[in-house]
């Protein structure tokens with residue numbers, strides 16, 4: 001992303017009821033935005049609407065992860081680059097992955113402490129392992145921008161920090177919904193707070209403390 005991304009007129013509806021917006025958000029290259037706000041505030045809806053606008057330019061980690069249970073972790077991660085290869089290559093990969101791809105995916109899983117799960121079907125992973133498989137898929141995409149919805153909610157403290165640091169370092173621009181205020185402050189440079197479907201706070205992270213964010217949860 002070279003120019004700012006101007007997101008105007010974002011509105012989200014469920015069953016004819018407006019749950020988000022209308023709101024505008026300008027995202028500058030290099031912004032690492034943490035979306036905070038209480039459950040039901042509209043964070044997931046906002047991530048979805050932004051993904052609709054930017055499409056495949058961004059790597060996405062949806063809250064429901066979107067893994068194919070019957071396929072091994074390797075294929076779930078490889079899926080991020082399906083459109084970079086022709087159909088024959090992808091078909092061959094389904095049967096016997098190429099060495100270079102195996103090595104690339106193994107390296108990413110190594111960074112997520114789960115290279116031992118390369119050939120495990122997604123159905124047999126724990127919640128935290130599933131989350132890391134979806135994060136691996138986003139990393140493998142090699143995109144400039146990340147959209148992620150609570151990507152580390154199932155990881156324990158040290159692992160959550162490790163993965164958040166990895167995401168911060170690998171993506172130039174990111175918008176990540178996080179209910180954990182400490183993680184939000186530590187791994188973003190901009191905090192956007194959502195309350196009742198509207199932006200109630202938009203400040204540089206370094207100018208905020210947890211106490212400034214807490215009112216969003218009242």
Ligand SMILES: Nc1ncnc2c1ncn2[C@@H]1O[C@H](COP(=O)(O)OP(=O)(O)OP(=O)(O)O)[C@@H](O)[C@H]1O
Pocket residue numbers: 014015019037038039040041042043044045046179
């Ligand atoms: N499938 C759905 N059908 C109807 N209403 C929905 C649906 N999904 C979300 N909503 C409503 O839209 C609003 C925003 O939900 P959203 O999932 O975006 O919030 P959130 O901030 O991501 O919450 P959480 O932190 O719990 O994931 C909520 O009031 C919710 O009840």
